[in-house]
Amino acid sequence: MDEKITSRDNARIKYACRLSASAAFRRSEGRFFAEGRKLCPELAKGAELEILFYTAAAAEKCPELFGLSGQHYLVEDHVADKLAGVPAHQGVFGVFRTPVHTLDEVKAGGRYLALESVQDPGNVGTLLRSAAAFGFDGVILSEGCASPYAPKTLRASMGAAVQLPVIEAGEMPPVIAQLRAKGVECLAAALYHSQPLGAAQTAGPGGVCVVIGSEGQGLTEATIAACDRTVRIPMTDRVESLNAGIAGSILLWHFRGAGL
Secondary structure, three states: OOEEEOOOOOHHHHHHHHHHHOHHHHHHHOEEEEEOOOHHHHHOOOOOEEEEEEOHHHHHHOHHHHHOOOEEEEEOHHHHHHHHOOOOOOOEEEEEEOOOOOHHHOOOOOEEEEEEOOOOHHHHHHHHHHHHHOOOOEEEEOOOOOOOOOHHHHHHHOOHHHOOOEEEOOOHHHHHHHHHHOOOEEEEEOOOOOEEHHHOOOOOOOOEEEEEEEOOOEOOHHHHHHOOEEEEOOOOOOOOOOOHHHHHHHHHHHOOOOOO
16 A cells, blocks of 8 residues: 655655746756646656655546556645645646756757747647647757746646657757757748748758747847748737747647648
8 A cells, every 4th residue: 555645744745845836946856746637647658757646536536547657655635735736636746757858859850849938838838739749859948938847837738748859958049050050940930021921831851940939029139040031920910919829839830740
């Protein structure tokens, strides 16, 4: 029988809560925290599950949890409330080892998404999910982006954060230079001095990287200048712009993988 945790002050519970709250702590530990009956098993397909916490009610509803790897702990409801931070939760929580990916994995002929300072975790999670859905080979995040392993981002990505390589890089212009050196064409999403998306050809033999900025600020001038071309999504004048999650998903669909 799995060990039972009855105290909110248990060291493992405090550790998991720190992972949930702090991006810096997640980076230093090389681990992240997630919550959800569907999300945790999905994440376990692409990241090593080290610790699983579950309530008695969750175990009754999801007996398949016992087939997951890692150390398992039954937690009382008030302990689960602390892990979740809110009273409404699904009673399943996990501590995972963070996958590590680098720019060395970028290959000519691939499809990539690069995000510059997209701070909203919902948008980052949505774009990770869209990139996985449309056959992209990886996602590159500049400094200033929402953490792909923050709880809100994980919920929005529905496990996509471990379904494809997610590379956390520094400033975007040097990253673009590295991709172009490998033959990957880099396309900046911006309104000015750009061609309509319909006129933009799909990825050539060298591959493509779609580069997207935040909804409020867009891409920096330095990043736009570093890219090969600039593209825009044609729209009516009824709206000024689309949010990054929607705009990026349209671009990703346009440059989707073969057979989709």
